[in-house]
Amino acid sequence: MFESIQQWFLGGYQQFFNTMIEGNRYLMLLEGLGVTVKVALGAAVIGILMGCVIALMALSKLRIARSFASLYVTVIRGTPVVVQLLIMYYIIMLSYTGPKEVVAIVTFGLNSAAYVSEMVRGGILAIDKGQTEAGRSLGLSGASTMLLIVLPQTVKVILPSLFNEFIMLLKETSVVGFIGLMDLAKAGDYIRSRTYSAFVPLLSVAAVYLVIVIGLTQIFGRVERRLRQGDSR
Amino acid sequence: MIHVNGLTKDFGQLQVLRGIDEHIKKGERVVVIGPSGSGKSTFLRCLNLLERPTSGQILFNLELPGGGFQELDITARGVQIDKVRQKMGMVFQHFNLFPHKTVLENITLAPVHLKLMSKAAATDKAMGLLERVGLVDKANAYPAQLSGGQKQRIAIVRSLAMDPEVMLFDEPTSALDPEMVGEVLDVMKQLAIDGMTMVVVTHEMGFAREVGDRVLFMDEGLVVEQGTPEQIFGNPQNQRTQDFLGKLL
Ligand SMILES: Nc1ncnc2c1ncn2[C@@H]1O[C@H](COP(=O)(O)OP(=O)(O)OP(=O)(O)O)[C@@H](O)[C@H]1O
Numbered sequence: 001m002f003e004s005i006q007q008w009f010l011g012g013y014q015q016f017f018n019t020m021i022e023g024n025r026y027l028m029l030l031e032g033l034g035v036t037v038k039v040a041l042g043a044a045v046i047g048i049l050m051g052c053v054i055a056l057m058a059l060s061k062l063r064i065a066r067s068f069a070s071l072y073v074t075v076i077r078g079t080p081v082v083v084q085l086l087i088m089y090y091i092i093m094l095s096y097t098g099p100k101e102v103v104a105i106v107t108f109g110l111n112s113a114a115y116v117s118e119m120v121r122g123g124i125l126a127i128d129k130g131q132t133e134a135g136r137s138l139g140l141s142g143a144s145t146m147l148l149i150v151l152p153q154t155v156k157v158i159l160p161s162l163f164n165e166f167i168m169l170l171k172e173t174s175v176v177g178f179i180g181l182m183d184l185a186k187a188g189d190y191i192r193s194r195t196y197s198a199f200v201p202l203l204s205v206a207a208v209y210l211v212i213v214i215g216l217t218q219i220f221g222r223v224e225r226r227l228r229q230g231d232s233r
Numbered sequence: 234m235i236h237v238n239g240l241t242k243d244f245g246q247l248q249v250l251r252g253i254d255e256h257i258k259k260g261e262r263v264v265v266i267g268p269s270g271s272g273k274s275t276f277l278r279c280l281n282l283l284e285r286p287t288s289g290q291i292l293f294n295l296e297l298p299g300g301g302f303q304e305l306d307i308t309a310r311g312v313q314i315d316k317v318r319q320k321m322g323m324v325f326q327h328f329n330l331f332p333h334k335t336v337l338e339n340i341t342l343a344p345v346h347l348k349l350m351s352k353a354a355a356t357d358k359a360m361g362l363l364e365r366v367g368l369v370d371k372a373n374a375y376p377a378q379l380s381g382g383q384k385q386r387i388a389i390v391r392s393l394a395m396d397p398e399v400m401l402f403d404e405p406t407s408a409l410d411p412e413m414v415g416e417v418l419d420v421m422k423q424l425a426i427d428g429m430t431m432v433v434v435t436h437e438m439g440f441a442r443e444v445g446d447r448v449l450f451m452d453e454g455l456v457v458e459q460g461t462p463e464q465i466f467g468n469p470q471n472q473r474t475q476d477f478l479g480k481l482l
């Protein structure tokens with residue numbers, strides 16, 4: 001009994017060594033993780049900025065702006081992100097020759113913007129319209145009122161959903177291998193194909209994603225709690 | 234100071250204001266009373282264009298930076314309404330303080346952002362105003378930490394920090410617990426003594442009697458009767474005024 005457990009562990013270590021340590025293959029995972037983080041962070045920045053713009057268009061008095069926003073959200077939400085990525089790579093940015101990360105960042109940024117815009121729109125609508133009236137009645141312009149009074153309050157309301165969106169985004173970037181980027185997921189798959197052994201590389205990849213998501217959840221939870229305390233200051 | 238000519242306002246099918254002609258003079262304290270839904274708030278909100286009138290004119294004497302006045306129809310196209318609103322303070326039933334800003338920031342936000350004052354000057358001015366309403370110790374508090382009466386006094390100070398020429402009050406004490414009504418009315422009375430031009434929608438008949446130069450009774454979108462507080466409360470002519478005041482007693 002003891003011996004068989006020992007055998008199992010030894011076998012496991014042997015596999016781990018063969019797949020990950022030999023040839024320093026674990027470094028590929030680390031590099032892949034770098035790509036994943038870069039793409040996710042870049043996309044998050046674009047997503048938030050563009051998301052706010054789209055949300056303001058959706059709430060605008062201008063009909064064309066509203067129609068554009070609505071069309072944008074419909075198209076992005078109605079098509080798979082992998083397809084969007086391929087379209088961006090093979091059609092829209094065909095003549096682009098720089099780093100592929102940029103293609104991924106743009107695609108995931110524009111994709112995330114659609115979801116973020118819906119959150120921001122809902123958040124803005126949730127702010128009492130007396131806030132806007134107070135700002136305007138002090139002589140602030142509509143834009144200043146939005147920027148100084150409404151949006152800061154909106155951020156606080158939608159922060160939990162924004163955090164959630166970032167976690168989704170981080171995981172969704174695992175399809176960037178489709179355009180030949182070596183992210184965390186792709187690196188694991190590559191090691192699998194080189195070593196003819198799926199177990200260790202793929203579970204390692206899953207474990208890394210899981211650890212990151214758990215870590216982020218912890219941090220975000222703490223930030224939210226801090227903000228909520230601010231309310232009753 | 235404010236001339237209102239033939240003001241009407243429709244919300245879709247509903248005619249809320251049906252032709253109002255008024256002249257509010259500089260330094261005058263006008264109190265607006267009337268039953269719920271008669272259009273009092275809408276009238277007040279038209280004065281600073283929070284509601285856009287359906288028809289009619291609102292002429293406002295805007296003081297020019299170099300001295301002198303310019304009479305402006307604020308309903309006209311192309312009017313810089315933000316400039317006009319800087320000179321018209323408004324106090325709301327539900328205070329509408331900015332919850333993410335401290336009391337001091339609430340007061341200095343607009344004058345500083347609009348570059349009317351340096352931050353230091355605005356802070357000085359805010360502290361002086363807070364002193365007058367007895368809330369200096371709350372300068373760094375957040376609105377959530379204040380009582381209703383304190384919030385409304387801050388809201389008044391926030392408007393005063395803009396040096397308005399007229400203050401509009403829409404039921405400033407209706408959302409308050411009874412024991413806090415007095416502290417807010419006291420601030421308003423002091424403002425009146427200081428000579429501020431005020432238009433006040435209120436159900437506080439004691440205040441109307443004591444402070445008002447003129448009382449407007451509104452019903453169904455019209456000013457049905459107006460006069461001095463003595464005339465309106467002592468000897469109302471119109472049947473509807475009599476009914477309304479009778480119900481209050
Ligand atoms: N934005 C709006 N859209 C549609 N109808 C409105 C709007 N604002 C006000 N009304 C309607 O206009 C009428 C007058 O409203 P207003 O708020 O001016 O009355 P009020 O005299 O201030 O009443 P109260 O004493 O209850 O505050 C009411 O019937 C109200 O329902």
Ligand SMILES: [Mg+2]
Nearest residue numbers: 273274275404
């Ligand atoms: Mg009202």
